[in-house]
Amino acid sequence: MNLTFRIVFASLFGLIGLLVGHEIARSVDLPAQTKFQYDLRFIGLPLIGTLVGIALSPFAARGFERLVSAMEDAIARRAPAEALSGAIGLIVGLVVAFLIRDIFTPFALVPRFGPAISFVTYAVITLLFGYFGVRVGLRQRLTWWSHGAAFHSEVAPKLLDTSVIVDGRILEIVQAGFLDGRLMVPKFVLRELQLIADSADPVKRSRGRRGLEVLNKLKEASLGLEVSEHDAPEKDVDGKLISLGRTLGAQILTNDYNLNRVAKVQGVSVLNINELANALKPVVMPGEEMFAKVVKEGKEPNQGVAYLDDGTMIVVENGKRVMGEEVEVLVTSVLQTAAGRMIFAKLKR
Numbered sequence: 001m002n003l004t005f006r007i008v009f010a011s012l013f014g015l016i017g018l019l020v021g022h023e024i025a026r027s028v029d030l031p032a033q034t035k036f037q038y039d040l041r042f043i044g045l046p047l048i049g050t051l052v053g054i055a056l057s058p059f060a061a062r063g064f065e066r067l068v069s070a071m072e073d074a075i076a077r078r079a080p081a082e083a084l085s086g087a088i089g090l091i092v093g094l095v096v097a098f099l100i101r102d103i104f105t106p107f108a109l110v111p112r113f114g115p116a117i118s119f120v121t122y123a124v125i126t127l128l129f130g131y132f133g134v135r136v137g138l139r140q141r142l143t144w145w146s147h148g149a150a151f152h153s154e155v156a157p158k159l160l161d162t163s164v165i166v167d168g169r170i171l172e173i174v175q176a177g178f179l180d181g182r183l184m185v186p187k188f189v190l191r192e193l194q195l196i197a198d199s200a201d202p203v204k205r206s207r208g209r210r211g212l213e214v215l216n217k218l219k220e221a222s223l224g225l226e227v228s229e230h231d232a233p234e235k236d237v238d239g240k241l242i243s244l245g246r247t248l249g250a251q252i253l254t255n256d257y258n259l260n261r262v263a264k265v266q267g268v269s270v271l272n273i274n275e276l277a278n279a280l281k282p283v284v285m286p287g288e289e290m291f292a293k294v295v296k297e298g299k300e301p302n303q304g305v306a307y308l309d310d311g312t313m314i315v316v317e318n319g320k321r322v323m324g325e326e327v328e329v330l331v332t333s334v335l336q337t338a339a340g341r342m343i344f345a346k347l348k349r
Contacts, residue, residue, distance in 0.1 A: 009061040017053025021046035089137020097129040155181030161254035166211040293326040317346040
């Protein structure tokens with residue numbers, strides 16, 4: 001706390017103490033007084049009030065500084081468009097409160113306590129309208145600004161979904177330098193990840209702990225990773241992510257097929273790691289020859305199933321009889337599905 005700040009608060013609270021002491025002196029109705037009593041009343045009380053005000057000023061200054069710091073931190077955690085929306089909402093709320101101030105004028109006519117009642121009522125209404133304006137501003141969040149000017153000159157942030165954290169491939173993608181912009185993990189995603197890590201099911205518990213480990217490694221690999229305090233009124237995590245993505249103009253990183261579809265319907269950009277993996281798989285054309293090891297039976301009679309190194313499934317016609325062997329196959333067709341690419345082939349010999 002700098003010296004100028006202390007002096008300003010000491011002067012302000014000293015003046016308030018002086019005025020309070022003077023008002024107390026005027027309100028005390030005493031019989032005939034000596035000059036000493038009069039001086040003590042009209043000089044001593046204001047002087048005591050001034051000293052008390054100055055003594056209390058450091059506490060008030062520290063409280064004010066903490067309040068300003070808390071507000072500064074809260075604003076810093078907001079996206080630029082969100083902070084601007086809240087400020088505009090506050091201004092609109094204060095203007096509305098100012099325009100309706102005359103409604104409370106009749107309160108001032110109430111005997112004795114009228115002015116105080118009028119002032120307190122107007123102050124409360126001003127606070128309510130200001131708060132309401134901020135809430136509406138944050139709720140609306142100037143969508144046109146979020147998707148326009150606020151992010152025109154910077155890369156859109158990326159919101160990490162629980163599925164993509166647990167999957168783990170995001171770590172290698174970040175380490176390879178294929179993602180730009182801030183990586184954001186909302187606190188409600190962290191809570192869901194913590195619930196998975198604390199699950200009684202050993203498989204879920206292992207996946208959750210793996211996700212937490214991936215996050216720690218991501219923080220080391222990416223200087224842009226941050227835990228976001230933003231929240232949304234929706235109850236489910238997917239709904240919160242979509243709302244937050246729309247609010248911040250952010251892209252959602254996910255492996256969840258349903259979240260992918262719902263987010264795109266609502267105009268939120270999605271980066272699906274599975275789609276990226278499918279796009280990077282080698283292109284296989286009908287008529288191409290390859291070697292594959294048949295590892296299990298297929299769903300249809302006499303079918304065998306093999307896999308490429310990248311996990312692509314190969315359904316081999318009449319492959320059951322060579323199960324466990326590495327054989328040469330001829331690609332007959334390729335099917336692209338939501339889950340990935342499937343290759344249909346037949347034995348060459």
